[in-house]
Amino acid sequence: MAQKKSNVCVVKHWQDAPKLNESDLADDLNRHFYYTLGRDKVGESKHYLFQALALTIRDRLVARCRATKQHLDQQKTKKAAYLSLEFLMGRALGNAILNLDLEEQIESALSEYGTNLEELESAEHDAGLGNGGLGRLAACFLDSCASLALPVIGYGIRYEYGMFNQSIEHGAQIEHPDKWLREGHPWELSAPEQAKVVKFFGNVETHTDKQGRVHHYWVNTQDVLAVPFDVPIPGYRNGVVNTLRLWKSEATDEFNLKEFNQGSYSEAVAKKNLAEQITMVLYPNDASENGKELRLRQQYFLSSASLQDILHQWTEQHGTDFSDFADYHVFQLNDTHPSVAVAELMRLLLDEYELEWEAAWSITTTTMAYTNHTLLPEALEKWSVSLFSRLLPRVLEIIYEINARFLAEVALKWPGDIDKQRELSLIEEGPEPQIRMAYLAIVGSFSVNGVAALHTELLKSGLFNSFYNLWPSKFNNKTNGVTPRRWLAHCNPELAQLVTEKIGEGWQADFSEIQGIRRFYDKAAFHREWQQVKEHNKVKLAKLVESRCGVQFDTDMMFDVQVKRIHEYKRQLLNILHVIALYDQIRRGEVKNMVPRCVLFGGKAAPGYHMAKLIIKLINNVANVVNKDSAAKPYLRVAFLPNYNVTAMETICAATDLSQQISTAGKEASGTGNMKFMMNGAVTIGTLDGANIEIREQVGDDNFFLFGVTAEQANQVRQNYNPSEIIESFTPLKNTMKLLASGHFNLFEPNIFDDIILSIQSPHDPWLVAQDFESYFDAQQRAAQSYTNKTLWNRMSILNTAASGTFSSDRTISQYSEDIWRLKPMQ
Ligand SMILES: *Cc1c(COP(=O)(O)O)cnc(C)c1O
Numbered sequence: 001m002a003q004k005k006s007n008v009c010v011v012k013h014w015q016d017a018p019k020l021n022e023s024d025l026a027d028d029l030n031r032h033f034y035y036t037l038g039r040d041k042v043g044e045s046k047h048y049l050f051q052a053l054a055l056t057i058r059d060r061l062v063a064r065c066r067a068t069k070q071h072l073d074q075q076k077t078k079k080a081a082y083l084s085l086e087f088l089m090g091r092a093l094g095n096a097i098l099n100l101d102l103e104e105q106i107e108s109a110l111s112e113y114g115t116n117l118e119e120l121e122s123a124e125h126d127a128g129l130g131n132g133g134l135g136r137l138a139a140c141f142l143d144s145c146a147s148l149a150l151p152v153i154g155y156g157i158r159y160e161y162g163m164f165n166q167s168i169e170h171g172a173q174i175e176h177p178d179k180w181l182r183e184g185h186p187w188e189l190s191a192p193e194q195a196k197v198v199k200f201f202g203n204v205e206t207h208t209d210k211q212g213r214v215h216h217y218w219v220n221t222q223d224v225l226a227v228p229f230d231v232p233i234p235g236y237r238n239g240v241v242n243t244l245r246l247w248k249s250e251a252t253d254e255f256n257l258k259e260f261n262q263g264s265y266s267e268a269v270a271k272k273n274l275a276e277q278i279t280m281v282l283y284p285n286d287a288s289e290n291g292k293e294l295r296l297r298q299q300y301f302l303s304s305a306s307l308q309d310i311l312h313q314w315t316e317q318h319g320t321d322f323s324d325f326a327d328y329h330v331f332q333l334n335d336t337h338p339s340v341a342v343a344e345l346m347r348l349l350l351d352e353y354e355l356e357w358e359a360a361w362s363i364t365t366t367t368m369a370y371t372n373h374t375l376l377p378e379a380l381e382k383w384s385v386s387l388f389s390r391l392l393p394r395v396l397e398i399i400y401e402i403n404a405r406f407l408a409e410v411a412l413k414w415p416g417d418i419d420k421q422r423e424l425s426l427i428e429e430g431p432e433p434q435i436r437m438a439y440l441a442i443v444g445s446f447s448v449n450g451v452a453a454l455h456t457e458l459l460k461s462g463l464f465n466s467f468y469n470l471w472p473s474k475f476n477n478k479t480n481g482v483t484p485r486r487w488l489a490h491c492n493p494e495l496a497q498l499v500t501e502k503i504g505e506g507w508q509a510d511f512s513e514i515q516g517i518r519r520f521y522d523k524a525a526f527h528r529e530w531q532q533v534k535e536h537n538k539v540k541l542a543k544l545v546e547s548r549c550g551v552q553f554d555t556d557m558m559f560d561v562q563v564k565r566i567h568e569y570k571r572q573l574l575n576i577l578h579v580i581a582l583y584d585q586i587r588r589g590e591v592k593n594m595v596p597r598c599v600l601f602g603g604k605a606a607p608g609y610h611m612a613k614l615i616i617k618l619i620n621n622v623a624n625v626v627n628k629d630s631a632a633k634p635y636l637r638v639a640f641l642p643n644y645n646v647t648a649m650e651t652i653c654a655a656t657d658l659s660q661q662i663s664t665a666g667k668e669a670s671g672t673g674n675m676k677f678m679m680n681g682a683v684t685i686g687t688l689d690g691a692n693i694e695i696r697e698q699v700g701d702d703n704f705f706l707f708g709v710t711a712e713q714a715n716q717v718r719q720n721y722n723p724s725e726i727i728e729s730f731t732p733l734k735n736t737m738k739l740l741a742s743g744h745f746n747l748f749e750p751n752i753f754d755d756i757i758l759s760i761q762s763p764h765d766p767w768l769v770a771q772d773f774e775s776y777f778d779a780q781q782r783a784a785q786s787y788t789n790k791t792l793w794n795r796m797s798i799l800n801t802a803a804s805g806t807f808s809s810d811r812t813i814s815q816y817s818e819d820i821w822r823l824k825p826m827q
Helices: 022-034 046-074 093-100 103-111 116-119 133-147 253-261 264-279 293-318 339-352 357-367 385-391 393-413 418-422 439-446 453-463 467-472 484-490 491-505 513-520 524-549 572-587 611-630 645-654 675-679 692-698 712-717 723-729 732-742 754-761 771-787 790-802 809-821
Strands: 080-081 087-090 126-131 152-157 165-169 171-176 198-199 201-209 214-219 222-234 241-253 329-334 367-370 380-386 434-436 445-448 476-477 558-563 597-602 636-641 660-663 684-688
Touching: 022 046, 022 103, 046 093, 046 103, 046 116, 046 222, 046 241, 080 133, 080 293, 080 809, 087 133, 087 241, 087 645, 093 103, 093 116, 093 133, 093 222, 093 484, 103 116, 133 152, 133 222, 133 241, 133 329, 133 484, 133 809, 152 293, 152 636, 165 484, 198 293, 201 393, 214 339, 214 393, 222 264, 222 293, 241 264, 241 293, 253 329, 264 293, 293 329, 293 385, 293 476, 329 339, 329 357, 329 809, 339 357, 339 367, 339 393, 339 439, 357 367, 357 393, 367 439, 380 385, 385 434, 385 809, 393 418, 393 439, 393 467, 393 611, 445 453, 445 809, 453 467, 453 476, 453 692, 476 491, 484 491, 484 645, 484 675, 491 513, 491 524, 513 790, 524 597, 524 636, 524 645, 524 790, 558 645, 572 597, 572 611, 572 636, 572 732, 572 754, 572 771, 597 645, 597 692, 611 636, 645 675, 660 675, 675 684, 675 692, 675 790, 684 692, 684 771, 684 790, 712 771, 723 732, 723 754, 723 771, 732 754, 754 771, 771 790
Parallel strands: 080 152, 080 329, 152 241, 329 367, 367 445, 445 476, 558 597, 558 660, 597 636, 660 684
Antiparallel strands: 087 126, 165 171, 198 222, 201 214, 222 241, 380 434
């Protein structure tokens, strides 16, 4: 007897979400393809079929998402909100299918269309709403929160244009707009009825009531509407679906009406642009602030809309009694980007809900937690007081009040110490006074964390030392991690299967189990299988490199890879100098012990970052010379893969032999690319920087190619640095610099690399390229020699994967949850 389906989607428990079965899946796919999208045959564009499949899966996600929400509404449990200006999600299809365990059903449904999953997956645009590591971390965290059944919502911005697409023309980076929404974004659901109003500009009026209480009114504002779009975040096979809520800015009707009444209808509509500009484009700067007004507008827009959203939900349930709000809510600030939330939460509680200062401050400082991501001075956000007073006058008043009360506390700790006050003030004095956003975040938060052990120690002893002395217990470390679902199970299915054959499939949910493969590290049969998987992955990467760069990578050669944002501190320059040194040796006929290698670079430079762009140009020019030279062919190939993004990384990390993590010690807060490579069995050549230190501790120093000065030594060296002497004293470096200076890589472009040459020779080079060259060169030789011993290399590779358990973002998120958020998993 056919069972009547219920249309009522109210469920008692999140695990009771309607289970849509196999025949439904094929039916739904047809329905979405023929009716929702109105297609009738499979044309040239795979995109419609991709969309139909995404909608089919979204149906299943939405059912579980609603159930997760209803469950949370019924249980009175604490929730966390992760506030981030960036979420570098990449593609969602493969990840959703993996987490929902739908692969077999879908392949069978797709066979009717004469296509397969792999083909449809390639039709999805990356959601590139982030620059690099910081944004990708937010994405990995969302996967882990859902997989650990933690009640966490992500809040971000629905940029119309994500991270720019990069092409390489004549060796140089060209940026192209990333209109990722052009063909629609099938995963999202908008909720216009939950839109919030965000205020800008205007002025503050005060009124003292009969009780003597001062009321502040922020008036004559220009209001912008924040419209939420919800993206479902599925947990790994646990029925949980959390939410990433992305805000889009729109003009309010009122905004238009004012103008309309003045008779200028067209102008009124045109003004919509001003409001809609806010979420138009992601700023493409990684690890550097650019001080643009629109960026501050984005930050405040995200912070205000997200806080209003949560306060609104609270008052719906509890009225305006906020006395135990902090027992049920916590906010994690992903870097200082959303740190204006500290002052905005105060404003909402004071002005909108009429709390007293002390009560509001107590709520703020027990719900806000701040993650620092960098020690680089150029990345520390500061906003000019004058900009703030124009754009956010009421918020500035509140920052002043926070500062006054804070400085009173400083005076108690360090009586009479005016320098201390000046040093710690939220306002930096000078001709153009600035607000120090990191200080606002620290003062307003109960937790301040770094993202790797070394990084946290450097925060405590350096950048934030005085704050550490004031509040030592606020400071804690949470070493970053990456999700093993995307970064092993999904991106390396062959390795995943091999691992599962040996130790079962438990590792996908509990990645500490990955250490179980350690017992095979000496088994010849396992080595053969391990090596074969790597070989297959290298074939795939070689195809990608051939098609995108026209360079042939030979899979017998060592794949030596550095992909990440291009930045001087990450030292792509050190890597390309080594390539030049190898090339120079080849030209001299010094090839006796040379181990053949393919060197792959990838990464985007911030459009305004001259040196980073010049480094890209140098890499491409060197690649051109090397790849054309038949003498070099047996030993060396070099390629720059354009448009490095999450999807490219999925292919790259599975195929890499040697992972380059070569930043100047003390500069890379953690790194997460290093962890993706390690999980996939790459061996690291690296400095004692960021999480490299912990990677080496886990895998053992025999299985890591260490080089370079320590962070402490680097500071010593900088005192008295003489690169010319260093260059002169090490022949391979001397020859390399000579060849570079001779113009060999820029024959028809005279002098273009002068800035690079000068930076290496400068006694003020903060990145110490010349300093670390010899040690790097030596480590590269050790790596190459190890690679020629297949047994040794396989052993190292297996041990790296086996030791990567702690770098799962599940471990990181468990620590955030237990130490900072104090959440209970849903059950
Ligand atoms: C992981 C990742 C990063 C971060 O790489 P690092 O080497 O840690 O700088 C940047 N971009 C993308 C696309 C990534 O997947």
